[in-house]
Amino acid sequence: GAGVSQSPSNKVTEKGKDVELRCDPISGHTALYWYRQSLGQGLEFLIYFQGNSAPDKSGLPSDRFSAERTGGSVSTLTIQRTQQEDSAVYLCASSWGQSSGNTIYFGEGSWLTVV
């Protein structure tokens, strides 16, 4: 595709429900990132996948958050038992690899509202 694609673009869910957010990276990109953009909190790193290596999960805020990447391409971020503080824009990004010279491209984000 032309860019990083995320779905849904908007999601309203009830507190306590589980949600899944999907990311389609740019074709051929081996690195994939999830970030969270909250009002007043800036951009917060969540998790990073690089090829077949074990993901860097150091940014996940709690064990309610998990992510997987199937076949080295599509990724799903899952939030279990959502809380109101989970409301944010969840951004996915991808790049060719982990070299610092590779530009990271962002998707438009999935806006999650927990009511």
Add this chain to the structure above:
Amino acid sequence: AQRVTQPEKLLSVFKGAPVELKCNYSYSGSPELFWYVQYSRQRLQLLLRHISRESIKGFTADLNKGETSFHLKKPFAQEEDSAMYYCALSVKAAGNKLTFGGGTRVLVKP
């Protein structure tokens, strides 16, 4: 751990005036520094990186290792520069993941 600080949450300037967005970082090694921009209703995109030493849309940024700063400057702001700007840092040891500052909203008034 690395950290990026953008002390100004909002900068309001008139068209044609200079604008400078401050960015300070903390990291003991040699990081890569970036500025990302998010225009209204658009996705976050790379504006410039320090290793390129280039000017993009009239913006420049110089890495000052002594002061651990990477301030973004433009001598004559335009209305289309109104956006959210994020300073970011990446370190080789942590893959290519970016650590972002809190962002500065720039409003250029006519």
